[in-house]
Each structure stands twice: as structure tokens, then as C-alpha cells.
Amino acid sequence: MSIRDKMIPQFERIEGGLRTTVSKADVGEGTGNFMKNGGDNMAWADMFYPDPSIPESVMKATLEAIQSGFTSHYTMPIGMLELREEIAKHVNKRTGLSIDPSRNVVVTPGSDSGLMFAMMPFISQKDEILIPDPCYPSNYLNGTLLGGVSIPVPTYPEDNYQIRMEEMEKRVTPRTKMVLLTHPNNPTTTVYRKENLIELSKFIIKHDLVLVCDQAFEDHIFDGIEYVAPCTLEGMWERTVTVCSLSKGYGLSGYRIGYVYACEDIMDAMYGTCVNICGAPCTSSTFGAIAALKDETILPAYYEKLDKRRTMAYEILSSAPGVKMNKSESGILSWLDISALGTSAEVVAYIRDHANILVNEGTPYGKMGKGHIRIVTACFYDDEQSRIRLERIRDALTQMAKERGIV
Secondary structure, three states: OOHHHHOOHHHHOOOOOOOOOOOOOOOOOHHHHHHHOOOEEOOOOOOOOOOOOOOHHHHHHHHHHHHHOHHHOOOOOOOOHHHHHHHHHHHHHHHOOOOOOOOOEEEEOOHHHHHHHHHOOOOOOOOEEEEEEOOOHHHHHHHHHOOOEEEEEEOOHHHOOOOOHHHHHHHOOOOEEEEEEEOOOOOOOOOOOHHHHHHHHHHHHHOOOEEEEEOOOOOOEOOOOOOOOHHHOOOOHHHEEEEEEOHHHHOOHHHOOEEEEOOHHHHHHHHHHHHHHOOOOOHHHHHHHHHHHHOOOHHHHHHHHHHHHHHHHHHHHOOOOOOEEOOOOEOOEEEEEOOOOOOHHHHHHHHHHHHOEEOEEOHHHOHHHOOEEEEEOOOOOOHHHHHHHHHHHHHHHHHHHHHOOOO
16 A cells, blocks of 8 residues: 555645656656756746846845845734735726725735635535636646536637636536636636626626636736726625736746735635635745835836737747737737647647747646647747747747648
């Protein structure tokens, strides 16, 4: 008998790359070994990785906090009040909501832990979670780890991956407890339109469900698309837990600062358990996060840079034979249909071997990720360095197309 046999079933089945090869780029040592050998990583959703890119105001505040000597101490488990106050202001600017920093917000060590924390009060054995597919892989795994059942709900490229309510209705059962939404979507970059979210909210209310909405990529929405936070829709504040991050919009992934906001009834339970689940946010990162939220120049400057970057990525990558893609609607990613060239595993391996660049297979993002790859097109701070890598990917895809007889 193996010690694994003593694990609860949801952990017993997990593979972390020690005994088998795993396809996720953030599991195990595979990515680290690839980079150690000179490879470039465009698989982590980490803006400007691996280049230094801390805004001056954030650097100054972080260093001053460290030099004060205070950062060896805890903050409050729910997060320092000044940071929660700045978060409340940020949420108000973005959504129009007036939230109480002492009753509606908890700071988490990044949005990954925030996402799990947001789900934990609601999901237990065999509870079902409806998840639009494709989506962030943790959306599927979190529910499983909590003993629940993740139910993928297909969305389709011909709809720009908007949610079809008939697909949701076909899968709702008496065991359904939650809808888990990543908005904007990771990996497709889709921004769910207001009319689509209104229909979704009616579905959630009709079936008396909870919505957990991961809004990690909300800070950069392109082409004038209206962004609507689902918790602002009629009847949704009382049944929505919203998860956010400073990683994607502010380029502060390494600071590990995320936050969750919700109504008082939900937040009361989270306040009572956050020290057990999250501990306390990093103190030095807290001071940097306060400075970031106060600095109103960061997001506009990054928006301009990311807008140019997504255009560059689209122009270069869409020119490769056998590639279909749309220009990104949000954030730092590009989503490519490469089904004409091969499977996502084959294409990722080819790019790795011929361009020396790691990108993401589409399959971990769900059944609808088949035949797709995800590229973090905001890697590298310098635009020219990014262009060089994007052109290497394009050239590898072009060579693959020639070998497959497509051109």
C-alpha cells in the first residue's frame, strides 16, 4: 500500500510532475529547467516577465517600508486598513459600488488563494459548479479539491465565447450550487457583454445559485468595450463573491496581493476564517500595493503599452499559415486556434523545440481548448524584445505548416 492510498480521493489523483509529465506550465520543475537552459517563458500570465518593471512609486514605498523595520511584522489577517481603503476607492471608480473597507473587503496573498477562499464557504461533497469552458484551469481543480463536481459548460468561438443560457440550463441540477466565472475570460480574453451577464444573473437568481467571479484581468479592457462587474446587476450583490488582483493590471505578480469583496453576510464568515486559510498578506507588499493604487499614472501608461502589444501580437501571429485568432479584448494574453497544424500538445512542443519558447497548451483550459494555444504576449518589457520572440513563434508555426503541407 502506498501513502497515496491514504489521501482523500481528490488529492490522490493529482499529479505534480514528479512521477509523470504534466502539461501545465506552472506545475513542477519543467518550466524552471527549461528557462535554466536558456529557454524563454511566455506561458506564465505575468506582465513583462522576466524584466524588472516595478513602478517608481511602488519601489519607493516598498523600500521605505522595509527600511523602517516594520515589515518584519504581521498586518491584520484581513489586510491593513489603509490598503482596504484604497481597494474600496478603486472598486468604486471601476464599478460605482460604495463598499465598506471594514465590512466588505479582505486582502489575500494573490487571487489564486482568493479564488479558493471565495469558494470554500459554499462547496462541499458533490456540490456542482457550472464553469464556462474554456477557462482558467484552477476553476476546475478548486471545486474538485473541495469535494465538489466541476461541470464544464461549453462556449463557442462563433459566439465570441459568450455564454449560451441553453447550455447552462441543460446542465443545472438539484446539486448545482455555484457558477464560477472568469471575467474577462482567461484564456480567450473575452469580455462578457452586459446583456449576456444580465441573462446569466437571471439564471443564477432563478436557480438560487452563488456566483464567484474572478476579475483578475479587469484593469485593461480594449476597443471601448463596456465592462460590467456582475455584482452590480440587480439581485446579484447578495449572491456574488468577487475576486481581484494587482498582478495582471499593475504588473505586480510577485507582490502576491489580491482581494475579495462581497456583501457583509458572506464577508463575516471570511473574516472569521481568513487567518486559518490565508494567514496575513505580505507586509512589505502591502505598502507597495497602497502606493500602486494611489498612483493614477500606472494603469493608463500600461493600458497604452498593452494596447500596442496586443496589436503587434495579432499582426505577427495571425500571419502564420494555419493560425486563426482574434485581437485580444482584454489583458495580456492571445488565444490562437492552431487546429489546422495539429494538436495543442504537438504545436506547443514544436514551438518549444524550434523557437525555444514555452507557451500554453489549450487542453488544460477545458474541452473547448482543444486545438488552441495560449501565449502571454505581454512578456518582456521592451517591445522590440517581445517582437523578436513573437516572430520566432510565427516562423516556427510557418515551418510547421510547410512540413504539414499546409503551404
